[in-house]
Amino acid sequence: MYDAIYVKHEHRTVLPDLESAEHGVVMRFAPNPSGPLHIGHARAAVLNDAYVKQYGGRYILRIEDTDPKRVDPKAYEMVKEDIGWLGLGITETVTQSERLPLYYDLCRQLIEKGGAYVCTCDNEHFRELKQAKTACPCRDQPVEKNLNLWEKMLDHTLKEGEVTVRIRTDLNHPDPAMRDFPAFRILDTPPHPKVKAHVYPLMNFSVVADDHLLGVTHVIRGKDHIANTRRQRYIYDHFGWKVPVYRHYGRMGIEGVVLSTSQMRLGINEGKFTGWDDIRLGTLRALARRGISPDAVKNAVLAIGIGDTDISFSWDNLYAENKKIVDPVANRYFFVPDPVTAQIDGAKPHTAHAMLHPGDAARGTRTLAFEGTVLLPGREITPDVTMIRLKDLFNVKITWNGSIPTFSYAGDSLAEARATKAHIIQWLPGQESVHCTILTQEGEMSGACEPRVKEELGKVVQFERVGFVKIDAVDNDGVRAYFTHT
RNA sequence: GCUGCUAUAGUGUAGUCCGGCCAAUCAUGCGGGCCUUUCACGCCCGCGACUGGGGUUCGAAUCCCCAUAGCAGCACCA
Known part of the structure; x- marks a missing residue:
């Protein structure tokens, strides 16, 4: 109740x-x-x-x-x-x-009904008359004359720029845009790529x-x-x-991208963009290439609805929708940006088994073999860092001699790592990794990733502590990925 | 200039038609916390808006008027 x-x-x-x-x-x-x-x-x-x-x-x-x-x-x-x-x-x-013949037929009918006339006035002149709410001479010519002119349009006796079929509306309409608007015209160039014609209807x-x-x-x-x-x-x-x-x-504006097809085409021709799927563009193929799911686009667009206010489309909202879709399915891997090689003293060979997805153990693990050296993200190894934990492997103590770090094995205990508040960071086996470039809308990020990422071509994966990426290309040089979102 | 449309938090959105339950919804974002061998996911807490001014009314986000701002159209484009 x-x-x-x-x-x-x-x-x-x-x-x-x-x-x-x-x-x-x-x-x-x-x-x-x-x-x-x-x-x-x-x-x-x-x-x-x-x-x-x-x-x-x-x-x-x-x-x-x-x-x-x-x-x-x-x-x-x-x-x-x-x-x-x-x-x-x-x-x-x-x-x-x-369907041109259908439109021609309807146009003839409309002329016969007196709902349209064939105007031979100069454009500029007609525009002036329109602004002045004045009829042009053609407006009152008999139906027969209109029909005759229409035939001359179709048989191409009349040429481009000489005639326009207009819809009879209300010359006194307060909005000049409403007054006797055009319905057909002749176009000789360029030729239509699909059909041989010279009389074309206007959109309305x-x-x-x-x-x-x-x-x-x-x-x-x-x-x-x-x-x-x-x-x-x-x-x-x-x-x-x-x-x-x-x-x-x-109206819908979109932060940071050009939506005008002609602008995009211009940019592509000038070499500013690599093509219609350049990730800086707002085309659907660009989104697809970046790993945005079509359902995310749908959900984001439906959430906006059909309001008549002008809005600005937000990437955040699209990314949030996409993350809901992609997070449950994307396998996790290590990516090490700006890798530095570190030899870990005192560590015996270990084999790490990291989960492909933390929420789905059934999916299995990936195996990373430690044999003495690892690749670490250079930015994380700074002189204030004295203890780190390599995720799914073991703890590493860093001693600094000036700006030269020395790495040594510091036990397997996760509890200990937590107690010292050591950061848990991603790493790669020194003897086994592939080069990986991540392209973002801002630029490139270079690094290395697990070899197994090569098997994910065309899929979206999550690079732990980096974000989601779409694996775009795989070759002998390594992996190229597009950054999707965090 | 003419014609018309719109106006809720950083963003999107609900509520507006038929005034009271709206000290204004939901999502996203941001801040904090929990959880966690990811700075992800999940969970909890918090931040944040009715464009302004009049009017009608017992009562206005909601109705009316004015102002302001934004947008669209005024193409032989769609």
Whole structure:
């Protein structure tokens, strides 16, 4: 009884309900194939995906490639790879460049209905008229003339820059962005990589056409589309179509990375970045390369939700999500940064058995054989340090002669090490280790790691007292890893 | 400039629609402690916010107004 009263104060952890979704939804993710997907795309993709999963229905991937200037032929494949990595429940895929005839047909219908006209005014001139809330001469020409001009567009009698199909809206609308916005234009260059065409719809037209044709019921997109939603409503009204339910979430900035595809491309071309998966980039493939799990991205994005406030995406929150996923599965190994070789006097050969995972003994151990010398992290061996414990091995006493340390065996007792507050540090057998480079977003960390790390290629492991890393490459020179997070 | 949207701790978020249970949730971060053969994980304690000002009301994070700030759009991009 009281529970019901206090329910209001519970922390809601699921996304808010969508209206009119009780009987299932049809939603879509509609990227422009100009490059691989980044975190910004992931928000749209994951949010829509989550709602489709919640209510049931179809989830359409729609490739919006109606502007040949903004199409990178390689992006079609990259987008699909990224979606596969995210594990979205896409049920069907359509590509807009393959649907041009559908748009042409609808455009003709719209012209016949008087909802659109073919404008031959100069752009600058039209813009001035628009600002002045004045109709251009083409606006009132008869349907027949519009149809005739439309034919001339299609048969290419008219050339790029000479005509624009406009949607008839309201010239007195207080927002100039709403007034008779464009729907089609001619583009001769560059050629479209997928289709031979010269008449292309603008986003507002093709989106409405497809949302209607595909039966889209709900649209979740960024608030940069709010004005488009308003414009698109005019097209729905002209056709008498049912308008989907819209939700617009706020802008998302990300600390420290560029999200603009064109900026990233520029950086890659200039050699500033190594490629689309350069770990300094916010692309999904960069995150994957660094060992971020797709589920971590999903969880982080869902936690943000669909609020319409502008937010800044925090790496901390993503890392926390990722750690929850990766910590239980990552094997533990020793990595010694800036290694120094130390001979341990008075120590007999020992064999250390260290657990692959402290919380899962069943996973077994790794074996490290001590035969007289060890590699130690140089930074930890400073003159104020007189006793250390090599983890899973034994205690070592350090005596300093000026700045020259001498290492000697000091017993196996863990209790003793604790009593002296000796640091327990990671180490490697002097006779057996492999070179290892860890690449972080800030730079490189050089050191050595256990040979067995070579078997973890492609996986995320934890270097004890260093952090989680993804093993990116293994060769004769050693191991290259990307730093994931601490 | 015009049009519109938004405003809760360092970050994200719940609560705002339908005012009282909110001395404001949860997570992350940070500080401290415990546990531990990792500076990880886990556990405990703590820090930290309703943008400002008016108004309505017995009562405002919640409703109204103004201010301020941020954002978006005003493309033959999506």
